[in-house]
């Protein structure tokens with residue numbers, strides 16, 4: 546394939562996440578290897594932060610970036626992780642679609658790909674085939690390297706049949722770029738409106754802070770769970786992997802730092818199992834359940850507390866052993 550043809554395919558692939566030059570089954574068999582084309586999007590994201598040299602830093606833009614970090618961290622944890630990956634609560638088909646759309650604004654690819662990769666992580670945690678195990682592949686590969694490898698890009702729809710049967714979710718998964726388009730448009734409009742009210746900001750300043758800087762921090766905050774949560778922290782449970790609990794990681798990821806808890810029991814909506822284990826994602830989901838938009842939040846099962854220490858029985862009841870196997874029914878009002 547010549548350069549022009551490769552560039553053409555890379556451009557189409559940037560717009561269509563299901564576009565590949567080889568069949569997905571073949572790509573998944575390839576060795577892990579950094580792809581220069583895949584690095585480009587990360588380079589653009591990080592270099593975009595340098596725009597601050599030209600646009601400066603206004604208070605409204607900085608606070609917008611901070612707010613978007615935490616709001617979208619909730620989308621990653623409360624939507625992509627605790628709903629699409631583990632189905633720890635239920636919702637209607639319409640809200641499921643809206644949540645998927647909101648999730649695409651996190652610029653972490655589509656909801657079905659995210660859930661597929663994540664369920665694979667739980668099934669093969671810290672085994673050689675685990676795409677982002679720091680134990681197997683080292684810190685940098687677990688943090689960002691694995692995302693630059695073509696091998697990890699195709700979504701295996703056969704492994705997420707409970708989600709893939711919704712055409713609207715497949716569409717969002719395929720064209721997840723819509724999240725970036727939406728976010729950039731809203732930020733440009735927000736910046737222009739504020740400026741029209743006499744506030745010292747601009748559409749470009751809002752885009753640099755709200756999109757590039759906020760999304761870069763959001764990526765690294767999320768990636769810390771892959772690269773650090775299997776290395777640093779305490780192990781309450783002797784799970785089959787090296788997952789750990791970390792207060793610091795829980796703070797920057799709104800509760801995902803209780804990763805050893807989560808590997809012990811993936812099917813519960815809570816990751817902080819005790820009141821002192823701060824879990825903001827759970828608090829927000831709990832508040833949302835009072836509105837009726839979501840329901841059926843799965844509590845921490847008794848067996849988790851019954852065997853709270855490492856010297857307790859290691860194997861949870863069969864139906865709880867994989868989050869992906871629990872509660873993967875359709876939305877109740879679908």
Ligand SMILES: [Zn+2]
Nearest residue numbers: 666670788804
């Ligand atoms: Zn893990």
Ligand SMILES: [Zn+2]
Nearest residue numbers: 630663807811
């Ligand atoms: Zn998980």
